Amino acid sequence: MSGGRINRDGYRHYTGALLSPESRFWVVFEQQLFWVIRNRRARLLLLVALAPMVVSVIALMARMGGDAAGFSTDGFVEEMLKGMLIAEVHIGAFIAAAAGSGAVADERRTNAMLLYLSRPVCERRYLLAKGLAVASLLFVAIALPGLLFVVADIMVVANINLAMTGRHALGIVALGALVGTAFGSTVLLFSTLAKRAAYPALAWLALFYFSGMLVGMAGLAGDLDNNLSMLALPILIHRLTSWLVEGVGGPAPLFAALCWIALVLGLLVWRSGRLRKLAVLR
Amino acid sequence: MEKSFSDSGGVALGAWGLTVRYGSLLAVDSVSFELPPGSVTGLVGPNGSGKSTLLKTLLGFLVPAGGRVEVFGLDPMATPLRFRQLIGYMPEHESFFPSLSGLDGVVYAGRLAGMPKEAAYSRAYEVLDYLGMDEVRLRPVEQYSVGLKQKIKLAQAIVHSPRLLLLDEPMGGLDPNSRDEMIRLLAGIGGAGVTIVLSSHVLHDVEQLCDRLLALQGGKVAFSGPRKRLQGRGDNAWSLRLKGDSALFMEAMAKRGIQCSVQAAGIKLVLPDESNKVIFEAALEAGVEIRELKGGDVTLEEAFLGLMGGS
Numbered sequence: 001m002s003g004g005r006i007n008r009d010g011y012r013h014y015t016g017a018l019l020s021p022e023s024r025f026w027v028v029f030e031q032q033l034f035w036v037i038r039n040r041r042a043r044l045l046l047l048v049a050l051a052p053m054v055v056s057v058i059a060l061m062a063r064m065g066g067d068a069a070g071f072s073t074d075g076f077v078e079e080m081l082k083g084m085l086i087a088e089v090h091i092g093a094f095i096a097a098a099a100g101s102g103a104v105a106d107e108r109r110t111n112a113m114l115l116y117l118s119r120p121v122c123e124r125r126y127l128l129a130k131g132l133a134v135a136s137l138l139f140v141a142i143a144l145p146g147l148l149f150v151v152a153d154i155m156v157v158a159n160i161n162l163a164m165t166g167r168h169a170l171g172i173v174a175l176g177a178l179v180g181t182a183f184g185s186t187v188l189l190f191s192t193l194a195k196r197a198a199y200p201a202l203a204w205l206a207l208f209y210f211s212g213m214l215v216g217m218a219g220l221a222g223d224l225d226n227n228l229s230m231l232a233l234p235i236l237i238h239r240l241t242s243w244l245v246e247g248v249g250g251p252a253p254l255f256a257a258l259c260w261i262a263l264v265l266g267l268l269v270w271r272s273g274r275l276r277k278l279a280v281l282r
Numbered sequence: 283m284e285k286s287f288s289d290s291g292g293v294a295l296g297a298w299g300l301t302v303r304y305g306s307l308l309a310v311d312s313v314s315f316e317l318p319p320g321s322v323t324g325l326v327g328p329n330g331s332g333k334s335t336l337l338k339t340l341l342g343f344l345v346p347a348g349g350r351v352e353v354f355g356l357d358p359m360a361t362p363l364r365f366r367q368l369i370g371y372m373p374e375h376e377s378f379f380p381s382l383s384g385l386d387g388v389v390y391a392g393r394l395a396g397m398p399k400e401a402a403y404s405r406a407y408e409v410l411d412y413l414g415m416d417e418v419r420l421r422p423v424e425q426y427s428v429g430l431k432q433k434i435k436l437a438q439a440i441v442h443s444p445r446l447l448l449l450d451e452p453m454g455g456l457d458p459n460s461r462d463e464m465i466r467l468l469a470g471i472g473g474a475g476v477t478i479v480l481s482s483h484v485l486h487d488v489e490q491l492c493d494r495l496l497a498l499q500g501g502k503v504a505f506s507g508p509r510k511r512l513q514g515r516g517d518n519a520w521s522l523r524l525k526g527d528s529a530l531f532m533e534a535m536a537k538r539g540i541q542c543s544v545q546a547a548g549i550k551l552v553l554p555d556e557s558n559k560v561i562f563e564a565a566l567e568a569g570v571e572i573r574e575l576k577g578g579d580v581t582l583e584e585a586f587l588g589l590m591g592g593s
Contacts, residue, residue: 011440011470019398021363027393107379115438116394119366121366
C-alpha cells in the first residue's frame with residue numbers, strides 16, 4: 001500500500017509490492033482480451049460463429065430422426081463436421097479482422113506506444129501477449145462450436161464410435177489452435193504497420209481471399225494435390241481441416257500452417273525491435 | 283558490474299559526453315551534466331537546440347552515438363526494464379490508452395509498472411483525486427479537454443511512484459489557471475523528493491518551478507547548474523533609459539551578440555561579463571544618450587536571453 005494517502009497528505013511514494021517483470025505479459029494479455037471482448041463487432045461475429053454449429057446439430061438430429069434404425073452416421077457426421085469447421089474458419093477470418101486489427105494500430109493512433117516503452121514492459125512480450133489474446137479468442141470461436149457439435153453427436157447418435165469421436169475432438173482443438181495462432185499473429189503483424197484499424201483489417205481479408213484468386217489465376221487451384229495450391233489460404237484451410245477431421249491427405253497442410261506461423265512470428269519479433277522507432281517517429 | 287542506487291554517487295541523472303546523431307546531423311554534441319537526487323531541473327533552449335532529442339535519449343528511445351547516461355547508477359540501454367521501473371514519462375503530445383476511462387488508463391499504467399491490481403486501483407483513485415480529477419475519472423480519455431489530458435498524462439506518469447520524472451512540455455496548451463495548478467502539483471511532487479526534469483519553452487514556468495537549469499544551444503550545454511546562479515549574474519544585468527532611437531541602440535547591441543528587452547522600466551539586458559563598456563560603445567555607435575544606467579536583478583528570461591546571445 002502507499003505510504004499515506006496522497007490525496008489527503010500531499011504527494012507520497014508508493015511503497016507496496018511490485019510483481020515480477022514476467023507478470024506484465026499477462027497484464028497486457030488480460031487488457032487486450034478485455035478490449036477484444038468489448039469490441040461490438042467481434043462479439044457479434046462470435047455469436048454468428050455459433051450459427052453453423054446450430055444448423056449442423058439440427059441437421060444431425062433430423063437425419064437421426066428420419067433414419068434411426070441402425071444407420072451408420074460416421075461419414076455423414078464427418079462431412080457435416082468438416083463443412084461446419086470450414087465455415088467457422090471463414091467466420092474466424094472476419095473475427096480476426098475485427099478483434100486483432102486495432103491491437104497495435106489503435107495504440108499507435110493514440111500515441112500509447114510511448115506509455116508502454118517508458119514502462120518496464122519488454123517490446124517482444126508486449127506483441128506476443130497481444131497476439132496470444134487474439135489467438136485465444138479465435139481458438140474459442142473455432143473450437144468451441146466444433147466441440148459442442150461433438151457433444152451433440154455423442155448425445156444424439158446411439159451407436160457412437162468413441163475412437164472416431166475422440167479423433168474429431170482432437171482435430172478440432174488442433175485446428176482451433178493452428179488457425180487461431182496463424183490468423184491472430186498475421187493480423188497483429190498487419191496491425192503494427194498502420195495507425196488505423198481499418199487498414200490492417202482490409203489487408204488481412206484481402207490476403208485471405210485474394211490469395212485464393214491469385215493461385216487460381218496461376219492455374220494452381222484446380223489441382224488440390226498440388227502443394228503449391230496451399231498458397232491460397234482458403235485451400236490450405238480446406239486441406240488442413242480434411243486432414244485433421246477425416247484423415248484425408250498427408251500432413252503437408254500441417255507443415256504449411258506451421259511454416260506460416262513460424263514466418264509470421266519471426267516477422268513479429270523483428271517488428272518488436274522497431275517499436276521504439278515507431279514511437280519516436282509518431 | 284551494475285551499480286545499485288546507493289552507488290550512484292549522489293547523481294540521480296547524469297550524462298557524460300553524450301552525442302546523438304540523426305544520420306549526418308549532430309543533434310546532441312558531447313553533452314555532460316549531473317543532476318542531484320530531488321532536484322527539479324528545467325531543460326530549456328530554443329527550437330532545434332536538442333531538448334527533445336536529449337529527452338528521448340535519456341528515455342532510451344534513441345541510441346547515442348557516443349558517451350553514456352546513468353539514472354541512479356543504471357544504464358538505460360544496458361538494463362532497460364530496471365531503468366524504466368525508476369522513471370515516469372509525460373510525453374509532449376496526446377498519449378493515452380485507447381477506449382479506456384481515465385481511471386482504467388491509470389490503473390493499466392500502474393499494472394504495467396508491476397503494481398498488483400488492487401494496489402493499482404487504490405493508488406489510481408488517490409492520484410486522480412490528488413490531481414483533482416475524481417469527478418471525471420470514469421469518462422473516456424478521448425472526451426477530455428486539453429487540460430484534463432495533460433493531467434491524465436501526469437497521473438499515468440506518477441501512479442507507480444517513479445524516482446525520476448521526465449516531463450515534456452507539461453504546461454503545453456494550458457490556460458493560465460490550469461498552468462498555475464499544474465505548477466502547484468509538480469511542486470508538490472518535487473517536494474516529496476522526486477527528481478524532475480522538465481522540458482519547457484515557457485521560462486516563466488521554469489522560473490516558478492525549477493531550482494536548476496540545463497540550457498541547450500545548438501546541441502551543446504550552454505548552462506548547467508542552479509537557476510539562481512544564472513539569474514544571480516546580477517552584476518552582468520543592466521537596466522537603462524536612453525534619449526534617442528532605442529531601436530538603433532538595440533541593433534548595435536545585437537551586432538555585439540547581446541539581446542535587449544524593452545520593458546516599462548526601460549531597456550534591460552544581460553552582458554556576458556561584468557564589464558559594461560560594450561553598452562557605451564553601442565550607445566556611441568547608435569548616436570543615443572544614456573540617461574540612466576543601473577545594475578539589477580534579472581528574470582530568468584532576461585538571463586536566458588543574455589546567455590543565448592552571449593554564447
